[in-house]
Amino acid sequence: xxxxxxxxxxxxxxxxxxxxxxxxxxxxxxxxxxxxxxxxxxxxxxxxxxxxxxxxxxxxxxxxxxxxxxxxxxxxxxxxxxxxxxxxxxxxxxxxxxxxxxxxxxxxxxxxxxxxxxxxxxxxxxxxxxxxxxxxxxxxxxxxxxxxxxxxxxxxxxxxxxxxxxxxxxxxxxxxxxxxxxxxxxxxxxxxxxxxxxxxxxxxxxxxxxxxxxxxxxxxxxxxxxxxxxxxxxxxxxxxxxxxxxxxxxxxxxxxxxxxxxxxxxxxxxxxxxxxxxxxxxxxxxxxxxxxxxxxxxxxxxxxxxxxxxxxxxxxxxxxxxxxxxxxxxxxxxxxxxxxxxxxxxxxxxxxxxxxxxxxxxxxxxxxxxxxxxxxxxxxxxxxxxxxxxxxxxxxxxxxxxxxxxxxxxxxxxxxxxxxxxxxxxxxxxxxxxxxxxxxxxxxxxxxxxxxxxxxxxxxxxxxxxxxxxxxxxxxxxxxxxxxxxxxxxxxxxxxxxxxxxxxxxxxxxxxxxxxxxxxxxxxxxxxxxxxxxxxxxxxxxxxxxxxxxxxxxx
Ligand code: TNX
Numbered sequence: 001x002x003x004x005x006x007x008x009x010x011x012x013x014x015x016x017x018x019x020x021x022x023x024x025x026x027x028x029x030x031x032x033x034x035x036x037x038x039x040x041x042x043x044x045x046x047x048x049x050x051x052x053x054x055x056x057x058x059x060x061x062x063x064x065x066x067x068x069x070x071x072x073x074x075x076x077x078x079x080x081x082x083x084x085x086x087x088x089x090x091x092x093x094x095x096x097x098x099x100x101x102x103x104x105x106x107x108x109x110x111x112x113x114x115x116x117x118x119x120x121x122x123x124x125x126x127x128x129x130x131x132x133x134x135x136x137x138x139x140x141x142x143x144x145x146x147x148x149x150x151x152x153x154x155x156x157x158x159x160x161x162x163x164x165x166x167x168x169x170x171x172x173x174x175x176x177x178x179x180x181x182x183x184x185x186x187x188x189x190x191x192x193x194x195x196x197x198x199x200x201x202x203x204x205x206x207x208x209x210x211x212x213x214x215x216x217x218x219x220x221x222x223x224x225x226x227x228x229x230x231x232x233x234x235x236x237x238x239x240x241x242x243x244x245x246x247x248x249x250x251x252x253x254x255x256x257x258x259x260x261x262x263x264x265x266x267x268x269x270x271x272x273x274x275x276x277x278x279x280x281x282x283x284x285x286x287x288x289x290x291x292x293x294x295x296x297x298x299x300x301x302x303x304x305x306x307x308x309x310x311x312x313x314x315x316x317x318x319x320x321x322x323x324x325x326x327x328x329x330x331x332x333x334x335x336x337x338x339x340x341x342x343x344x345x346x347x348x349x350x351x352x353x354x355x356x357x358x359x360x361x362x363x364x365x366x367x368x369x370x371x372x373x374x375x376x377x378x379x380x381x382x383x384x385x386x387x388x389x390x391x392x393x394x395x396x397x398x399x400x401x402x403x404x405x406x407x408x409x410x411x412x413x414x415x416x417x418x419x420x421x422x423x424x425x426x427x428x429x430x431x432x433x434x435x436x437x438x439x440x441x442x443x444x445x446x447x448x449x450x451x452x453x454x455x456x457x458x459x460x461x462x463x464x465x466x467x468x469x470x471x472x473x474x475x476x477x478x479x480x481x482x483x484x485x486x487x488x489x490x491x492x493x494x495x496x497x498x499x500x501x502x503x504x505x506x507x508x509x510x511x512x513x514x515x516x517x518x519x520x521x522x523x524x525x526x527x528x529x530x531x532x533x534x535x536x537x538x539x540x541x542x543x544x545x546x547x548x549x550x551x552x553x554x555x
Pocket of ligand 1: 310347348378395423425436472473474
């Protein structure tokens with residue numbers, strides 16, 4: 001399976017007569033023209049940020065221009081220093097400026113950028129303030145996380161050419177004024193299903209970068225399912241050697257070694273993103289049963305599964321060996337995972353019902369809590385007994401559910417992923433080349449027009465931990481496919497998680513979102529040119545595509 005974006009359909013060039021430029025030269029010229037056109041967008045307003053900031057006070061007299069000799073000055077703190085380096089790395093390729101990073105004890109900013117940690121600032125754990133004046137740009141936050149989110153805002157306020165991987169001649173101006181910003185919900189995430197199709201570490205790292213742009217702070221990895229087991233477990237090695245060797249459609253699958261997983265966790269951590277690993281139990285376990293038939297109810301290995309049905313497989317809830325297996329697996333995954341969460345799935349276990357199901361879940365919840373982690377699971381866990389801190393992920397398509405409401409009354413918190421608004425694997429429109437439609441079509445407006453705070457009747461906003469946009473990958477085979485489904489809907493879900501309800505306004509969102517298009521095009525990121533968004537111009541960058549790649553089309 002190809003996991004790097006292919007250049008899209010290439011026509012065989014007509015033979016050129018002598019003296020005419022060759023095809024490669026023409027292509028380079030076309031690309032350069034496209035970048036120039038795309039980046040010559042209208043000047044920015046301070047409010048042109050996704051997700052919408054809490055407070056924006058423009059000062060049209062106070063624009064700032066990045067000088068070539070600017071220094072990035074930062075409070076003497078290792079985490080803040082890492083954010084400053086991250087900012088420098090974002091700005092160096094397009095500007096070509098050296099942008100040295102110095103701690104606050106060093107030389108003062110030369111019309112540069114200051115990143116300031118201020119414990120006394122009233123900005124919360126993730127908030128920041130951005131002050132743009134002609135002399136200096138100053139980001140202030142209580143934490144390095146706040147500074148990191150502020151850096152993403154700063155980046156969006158620079159001209160779109162800042163996304164260019166190579167130097168561009170540009171006036172690097174920021175609109176003057178002050179932004180004061182903080183999130184509405186503490187949990188803002190996306191899920192990537194690496195089980196139905198396996199994706200290389202590099203692809204996951206790139207998805208993490210997309211999350212960071214929109215101030216999402218959790219990456220949920222759906223690591224196991226019927227079609228493949230993707231995370232190495234030393235005590236049960238056949239999970240990956242046997243269970244990892246399949247995927248939907250019969251491809252070779254794959255798995256992450258512990259070192260691979262550690263790379264993902266650390267790339268995420270450097271972007272202030274927490275990884276939430278999911279081991280889906282008791283259903284969605286065919287790959288585990290192929291590897292270890294002793295876990296199967298009939299102690300017989302089922303055939304490997306590469307289709308897309310759900311709900312047929314389960315580990316034997318009546319066998320103690322199953323709980324040894326779960327304790328070993330969750331123990332090893334917990335040890336690899338610095339974040340507080342362990343997601344135990346729990347969805348679509350159609351053959352484990354009633355008290356057998358709740359009894360199973362209650363045992364697994366205790367295993368998680370004994371490991372010092374917090375339980376997350378799909379909202380099917382609701383009927384199992386409450387356990388302190390547990391979090392249910394709502395993927396229903398209705399707006400009421402008495403069982404979930406009762407679990408919340410007992411103390412569960414909710415992550416909102418309504419299938420008919422937040423599922424990134426749903427098609428945009430009937431003619432979307434990939435995706436599902438069982439929860440309906442989800443265009444950008446549908447992804448944006450709902451309120452996580454009131455979505456499930458009788459669940460108070462205080463019980464809502466946040467939002468998450470899941471991407472299931474039955475029909476997704478490449479990084480370009482992932483990006484096509486993610487963008488532009490991921491920013492819509494990100495805005496619901498970050499921005500206060502007072503900023504919710506479709507027309508305004510649509511205009512702000514439109515300005516992200518040239519950024520993606522310049523960075524070579526695939527996106528769906530959704531017709532309801534007024535993209536500044538027709539992107540003509542070669543990586544743009546609205547049709548599936550050949551590997552998808554062939555299926
Ligand atoms: C339902 S939603 C599932 C997944 C599928 C998805 C496809 C949920 C918790 N389970 O197993 O991949 O639908 O959209």
